[in-house]
Every structure is written in structure tokens, then in C-alpha cells.
Amino acid sequence: MNVDLLTQSPVFVLAIPLLFAFLTPLANKVSKELRNAVFLIGLLLTTLFVSLMAYEVYTMGSWIYVFGAEQPTTGLTTQSFFRITFLADGFSVLAALTIIITALGAGIYSFGHMKESNGLGKFYTLFLLTLAGVNGMVLTSDLFNLFVWFEVTSIASCGLIAYHNDRGESVEAALKYMIISVIAGLLLLFSIGFFYGEYGVLNYFLIRDSMTGSLIDILAIGMVMVILAMKASSVPMHMWAPDAYSEAPEPITPFIAITSLGSLFVLFRLLFFVFRGAVETSAIGSILIILGVLSMFIGVSMALKQSDLKRLIAYLSVSQIGYMMMAVGVGLATLGTGDYGIFGARAMEGGLFHMINDGVYKALLFLSAGGIVYVADTRDLNKLGGLAHHMPYTTFFFIIGGLSIAGIPPLSGFSSKLLIYKSVYLYNPVLAIIALVVSIVTLALIGKIFFNAFLGPDQGVGKKIPRSMILAMSILTIVVVLFSLFPNYVVAEIVVPAIEGLGVGA
Amino acid sequence: MNWFTLFPLIMVVTLIIMGLYVVLFKKNLIKIIMGIALMQNGANLFLVSLAYREGYVAPIWTSAPSADMVLPTPHALTLTSIVIGVATTALMLSFVMMIKKHYGTINSDEVRRCRE
Numbered sequence: 001m002n003v004d005l006l007t008q009s010p011v012f013v014l015a016i017p018l019l020f021a022f023l024t025p026l027a028n029k030v031s032k033e034l035r036n037a038v039f040l041i042g043l044l045l046t047t048l049f050v051s052l053m054a055y056e057v058y059t060m061g062s063w064i065y066v067f068g069a070e071q072p073t074t075g076l077t078t079q080s081f082f083r084i085t086f087l088a089d090g091f092s093v094l095a096a097l098t099i100i101i102t103a104l105g106a107g108i109y110s111f112g113h114m115k116e117s118n119g120l121g122k123f124y125t126l127f128l129l130t131l132a133g134v135n136g137m138v139l140t141s142d143l144f145n146l147f148v149w150f151e152v153t154s155i156a157s158c159g160l161i162a163y164h165n166d167r168g169e170s171v172e173a174a175l176k177y178m179i180i181s182v183i184a185g186l187l188l189l190f191s192i193g194f195f196y197g198e199y200g201v202l203n204y205f206l207i208r209d210s211m212t213g214s215l216i217d218i219l220a221i222g223m224v225m226v227i228l229a230m231k232a233s234s235v236p237m238h239m240w241a242p243d244a245y246s247e248a249p250e251p252i253t254p255f256i257a258i259t260s261l262g263s264l265f266v267l268f269r270l271l272f273f274v275f276r277g278a279v280e281t282s283a284i285g286s287i288l289i290i291l292g293v294l295s296m297f298i299g300v301s302m303a304l305k306q307s308d309l310k311r312l313i314a315y316l317s318v319s320q321i322g323y324m325m326m327a328v329g330v331g332l333a334t335l336g337t338g339d340y341g342i343f344g345a346r347a348m349e350g351g352l353f354h355m356i357n358d359g360v361y362k363a364l365l366f367l368s369a370g371g372i373v374y375v376a377d378t379r380d381l382n383k384l385g386g387l388a389h390h391m392p393y394t395t396f397f398f399i400i401g402g403l404s405i406a407g408i409p410p411l412s413g414f415s416s417k418l419l420i421y422k423s424v425y426l427y428n429p430v431l432a433i434i435a436l437v438v439s440i441v442t443l444a445l446i447g448k449i450f451f452n453a454f455l456g457p458d459q460g461v462g463k464k465i466p467r468s469m470i471l472a473m474s475i476l477t478i479v480v481v482l483f484s485l486f487p488n489y490v491v492a493e494i495v496v497p498a499i500e501g502l503g504v505g506a
Numbered sequence: 507m508n509w510f511t512l513f514p515l516i517m518v519v520t521l522i523i524m525g526l527y528v529v530l531f532k533k534n535l536i537k538i539i540m541g542i543a544l545m546q547n548g549a550n551l552f553l554v555s556l557a558y559r560e561g562y563v564a565p566i567w568t569s570a571p572s573a574d575m576v577l578p579t580p581h582a583l584t585l586t587s588i589v590i591g592v593a594t595t596a597l598m599l600s601f602v603m604m605i606k607k608h609y610g611t612i613n614s615d616e617v618r619r620c621r622e
Contacts, residue, residue: 082579144583151590155597162601168608169619175535175601176620182542182594183529189549189587196580197556243620 007072009053010065010086013096013135016045021128028121036111039124043107046131050100054093058493062089062501064141064205081206087141090497091273094352095138095265097494098359102258103131105363105476110251112466113374117249123163129156130255134262138269141204143192146266150188150231153259154181161248161256173247177240184227191220191227204274213278221275225287228270231263234325235295238318242302245314246379250370253310254363257317261359264321268328268352272502276335285333292326293431295319296438303445309369309379309453312445313362316405319438320358326435327351327420330427335504343423348504350419353495357404357412357483364401364476368394371469372453375461381449385456391465395454397473402450404480406443412480415487514555521548535602535612539595546591553580553587 005012020042028035056063063073065086076085086092107127114120133153140146158181162174196202198217199210211217226237233241241260245253271284299319306312328351334344371394376384388395404413417439425432483490499505521544528541557580563571565578606612609619 144586148586148590151594155593158597158601162604165604168605171601171604171608172617172620175598175605178594178598178601179529179538179542182598183545185590185594186542186545186549190552192583193549193552193556193580196553196583200577202579247620 004072006052006056006060007063007065009049009056010088010092010139011067011072012049013046013053013139014132016049017042017128017132017135020045021125021132024124024128025121032120035121035124039107039128042128043104043131046135047100047104050093050096053088054097057088057090057093058497062087064088076203076205081201081203084145085141085203085205086139087204087501088139089501090494090499091265091269091501092139094356094494094498094501095262096135098261098265098356099131099134099138099258101476101479102254102359102363103127105367105472106251106255107472108475109367109370109469109472110249112468112472113251113370114249115466117163123160123249126156126159126163127252127255130160130259133157134259137262138265143195143202143204143207145202147185147188147192151181151185153262154178154185157252157256157259160252161244163249163252164247167247169243170247173240173243177244180230180237180240184230187223187227191223194220204270208274208277211275211278217275217278221279221284224270225267225284228263228267229291229325232260232267232321232325233318234291234321235298235318238295238299241318242311242314245317245366246308246310250367250373253314253370254366257362257366258359260317260321261355264324264355268502271332272504276503281335282333285329285331285335288325288329288332289431292322292324292329293434295322295325297322297434300438300441300445304441307381309372309381309384309449310366311379312381312449313365313369316365316442316445317358317362319442320354320362320405322438323417323420323435324351324355324358326431327354327424330424330431331504334427339427340504343426345499345504346419347423347427348499349491349495350416350423352498353419353487353491354413354416356490356494357416357480360476360479360483361401361404361411361413364397364473364480365405367469367473367476368398368401369449371397371465371473374469375463375465376453377463381452384453386454386458387461388454389458390461393470394465394473397477398450398454400477400480402446404484406446407439408443410484412483412487415484415491419491508560511555511558511560514551514558518548518552518555521545521551533614535605535614535617536599538614539598539602542598543591543595546587546595550584550587550591553584556580 027038064075065072067084133149136149158174158178162171164170230237296319299315303312303315327347331344331348334340404411407413407417421432525541525545557577562574562576565575
């Protein structure tokens with residue numbers, strides 16, 4: 001039997017976390033060390049297969065993985081139109097890379113951070129299930145399969161949010177998120193029903209080819225957009241995000257943020273890849289721009305009045321989602337006109353580059369905030385102070401992450417935001433000015449956290465930061481620094497293939 | 507479209523409106539979850555009624571008198587979505603149990619410690 005691991009890699013990206021999710025509780029029966037080892041092997045194997053998929057896509061080009069076909073690369077035929085398919089192209093690889101880098105950081109971080117909690121066998125199971133769910137969401141090219149992975153992600157991540165169930169707030173946040181997710185899932189099921197009733201197919205390619213743009217289509221597309229924007233925590237559907245981000249265990253917070261980013265990846269995939277031919281792209285693009293501007297502005301103004309460290313960063317994360325929606329909205333609005341070649345494609349590059357950037361530096365920011373909570377045992381900014389005396393590494397990591405989210409020149413956040421400013425300015429100068437103002441306020445807020453938490457007189461703390469947490473944050477810092485040093489390379493090698501994967505390459 | 511094919515769709519709309527009313531206007535968390543379950547059933551009924559073709563037989567290949575069969579895919583989808591629905595409902599109910607333990611109430615107006 002000759003299994004070509006390279007072309008089979010998309011399925012392993014899902015199968016490995018699913019398999020190891022159920023191996024970890026078994027290993028937990030034997031010993032703690034074995035459980036941690038099994039979990040780490042699962043994460044590293046998933047990383048390996050994501051890299052193999054990336055290698056194959058970047059060297060050989062994209063392919064459609066058909067489940068149950070004789071050869072994974074034969075593609076869709078008339079006999080296999082009902083089969084589940086995965087799409088391995090530049091866009092899937094961009095999404096999978098974002099997810100796996102964050103997951104690696106959060107996973108290694110949780111060894112140190114969670115070691116005093118009990119029931120960790122289940123914790124790592126839910127962690128790997130969420131990873132499998134998000135990977136499935138971004139890789140699949142079948143609408144019903146999307147629904148299944150969507151629900152897997154919701155259920156597993158709600159279990160993780162409520163992990164500290166000795167605290168009422170965690171359970172409350174989890175229930176809130178769960179109700180939102182279930183209603184979103186129901187709406188998704190309804191829109192799938194609409195598509196199936198109209199065209200009798202569920203595959204992205206076949207729906208794209210047969211789509212007519214009827215009233216039912218518009219209704220279903222509207223529902224899908226609302227659902228995915230809600231899961232991506234875009235204003236005005238962002239109310240679950242601060243609760244869920246701040247009440248989840250610290251290693252999980254970046255992971256919840258990555259499920260939001262995953263929903264945004266799915267939204268862009270559907271809008272560009274499936275619905276583009278049947279809708280007024282300029283209208284949909286304008287809706288995305290409006291949602292993006294609202295998210296940027298309201299997110300950052302709500303962050304101003306927070307005194308809870310994690311809630312503050314959660315609102316900053318809502319405002320970062322706005323940058324991506326605005327930039328990609330500009331790309332969508334100019335699609336098909338001459339402007340797309342002039343600045344629309346640059347806006348797309350900026351938006352997608354900002355997504356992978358944001359996934360990484362936001363994880364770094366949340367994890368260093370988690371370090372603060374671990375050492376000082378409080379999230380209240382008014383009570384924190386003087387932590388730089390005790391945690392020089394975490395202070396450094398926080399500075400890197402914070403300056404990157406604020407878009408300060410040498411760091412990666414700056415490169416993607418500069419692309420966004422320059423291209424969006426040509427579309428409408430007001431948008432670029434709002435984006436700049438939001439960046440400045442973000443910098444002020446990062447400064448506020450830095451002064452409150454790290455500077456000031458030494459207040460004395462009991463705990464020391466475990467080495468695995470330092471290791472996890474250094475991995476993410478190295479990625480941020482690499483993105484900062486070689487932005488041109490990242491855009492040319494990772495972001496441009498992603499835009500080609502969406503079918504809108506310049 | 508005659509009465510027989512329209513009836514399931516009317517039921518779908520009724521279930522969805524009932525569920526939506528409960529979710530939006532009731533304060534009891536258990537009742538909210540019951541409303542969500544009603545909407546889930548509405549969605550499942552919608553999928554099944556999509557598959558129905560008048561005069562066609564059940565999609566069992568070996569015993570079918572002719573090739574005119576109702577669509578099999580929505581039934582598979584509905585089964586999956588029923589299973590997912592059970593899982594989500596059970597998880598939400600267990601969250602409510604824990605909320606009752608911590609807050610002593612399941613009135614959604616009083617379960618609001620997260621908001622400052």
C-alpha cells in the first residue's frame with residue numbers, strides 16, 4: 001500500500017487531533033507525564049501535517065480532496081458529486097497556519113499554567129477537539145460538513161470556557177456563548193436547507209456553478225453572513241466576546257479568539273469563492289466595510305472604560321476584527337472594477353496578512369496577560385503594579401505583542417496596517433483616518449496596561465512563572481519577529497497564494 | 507402545491523415562531539433552552555420536508571417499485587442534526603444546573619455577574 005502523505009495531509013490535519021483527543025484521557029489513567037507527552041505529540045504531529053499540506057500547496061498547487069475517492073487528487077466527478085470534499089489551497093493553508101501557530105503556543109503554555117487544576121485529561125481532550133473543529137471549518141468545502149465542524153467547535157470551546165466551573169461567572173459566560181452558538185448553528189442549518197432545496201447539492205463548487213441569485217439565495221446569504229459575523233465577534237453581535245474571553249482559563253483565551261478568526265476565514269471563503277457570482281459584490285462589500293468600521297470604533301471605545309485586564313484586551317481584539325472586515329470589504333466592493341487592480345488587491349493583501357498577524361500577536365498578548373494573572377492572582381488593573389521586577393521575560397513579550405497590536409513601525413502589525421491604510425485611503429480617506437485614530441487609541445490603552453501592571457513600586461508576589469509558559473510565549477514572539485523582519489516574503493509566499501485560492505488574484 | 511405538502515412547512519413556521527417567542531421573552535433559563543429545542547425541531551422538520559416529493563417512495567433501493575424515490579440526503583442530514591441537537595441541549599442544561607448551584611436562581615435577569 002502506497003499512501004502519499006503529501007496529498008493525504010488535509011485529512012490528517014483533522015484525524016490527528018481527533019485521535020489524540022481520545023488518547024489523552026486514556027494516557028491520563030497511567031500518569032500525568034504520559035498524558036502531557038501524548039498531548040504534545042498530537043499537537044506536533046498536527047503541525048507537521050499542516051506544514052506538509054503547506055509544502056504541497058506551495059510547490060505543486062492546490063487540489064480538491066475527495067473523501068472515499070480512489071485517488072485523493074482526482075477531483076469532483078459526476079459520480080462523486082455527493083461526496084464530502086476538502087479544499088487544499090493557499091487560503092486553507094493561511095487559515096490552518098494561523099490556527100496551528102496559536103494552538104501550539106496555547107498548548108505548551110497550558111502545561112505550566114494549568115498544572116494545579118484537576119481533570120486535566122478532559123481539558124486536553126476538549127482542547128484537541130476544538131483544534132479539530134476549527135481546522136475542519138476552514139478546510140471543508142461542503143456546507144453541511146461546515147455545520148458539523150461549526151457545532152463541534154462550539155460544544156468543545158464552551159466546555160473549555162466553563163472549565164473553572166467552581167466560579168459562577170465562567171459558567172454564565174459559557175452558557176451565553178453556547179446559546180449564541182446554537183442559534184447561529186440553527187440559522188446555518190436553515191440556510192443550508194434553502195440551498196439544498198433550491199439546487200439539490202451541498203458542495204461549494206456545485207453551489208457556485210448553479211447559483212442564480214434568486215430571492216431565496218439572498219435570504220440564505222444574509223443569514224450566513226449574520227451568523228459568521230456574530231461568531232467572529234463583529235459589532236453589533238459582539239456582546240458574548242468580552243465575557244467568554246475574560247472568563248475562559250488563560251491558555252484558552254487565544255484559542256477562543258482563534259475560533260472567531262476561523263469563522264471570519266469561513267465568511268471570506270464563502271463570500272469570495274461561492275457567493276461572488278450571484279450577488280452584488282459592491283453592496284456586500286459595503287456591508288462588510290460598515291461592520292468593520294463599527295467594530296473598530298465601538299470595540300476600542302468600549303475598551304477605554306474597562307479596568308479588567310482581560311476584558312480590555314478582549315475589546316481590543318473586537319476592534320482588530322474590524323480592520324480585517326474593512327480591508328476585505330474594500331477588496332470585495334471594488335471587485336470587477338478597474339479599482340481592484342489599483343488598490344483593491346492591496347487591501348485584500350493587507351486584510352489577509354492582518355489576519356495571520358493578528359492571530360499570532362493577539363495570542364501573545366493574551367498569554368502574557370495570563371502570565372500577569374498567574375503571578376498576581378488578580379485581573380483588576382487598579383490593583384496590579386510593579387510586576388516588571390518579577391517577570392522580565394513576560395514584560396518583554398508583552399511589549400512585543402502590545403506594540404504589534406498598536407501597529408508601531410518595526411513590528412508585524414505595522415506592515416499589515418500600512419497596507420490597509422494605503423489601499424483604503426484610495427477608496428475613501430475617511431476610512432483610513434478612522435483606522436489610524438483607532439490605532440492611536442489602541443496604543444494608549446496598551447500604554448495604560450503597561451504602566452498599571454508592570455511599572456511602579458514592587459508589591460511582592462508569591463509565584464514564579466513556569467518555564468513552559470516562557471517557552472510558549474517565546475515561540476509566538478519568534479513568529480511575530482519573523483513576520484516583522486520579512487513582511488514582503490510573507491505577503492508574497494503566504495498571502496498572495498491565499499488570494500489566488502479565493503479566485504480573485506490580481 | 508397542495509395542503510398535504512404545505513402542512514409541514516406551516517408546522518415549521520409555527521415551531522420557529524413559538525421557539526423564538528420563548529427565547530426572546532421568557533426569563534427562566536430552562537424555558538429558554540426549551541425554546542431553542544423547539545427551533546431545532548423546526549429546523550429538522552424543514553430539512554425532512556424538503557426531501558418529500560409527492561407520489562415518490564421511500565429511498566430503499568432494493569424494495570422500491572420504481573426509481574421515483576424521495577431524496578435520501580436530507581434524512582442523513584437530519585439524523586446528524588438531531589444528534590448534535592441532543593448534545594447541545596444536554597450541555598446547556600448542565601450549565602444551567604451549575605448556574606443554579608452558584609447563583610441560587612435561574613432567572614436570566616439575576617444571572618448577570620459578568621457585566622460590570
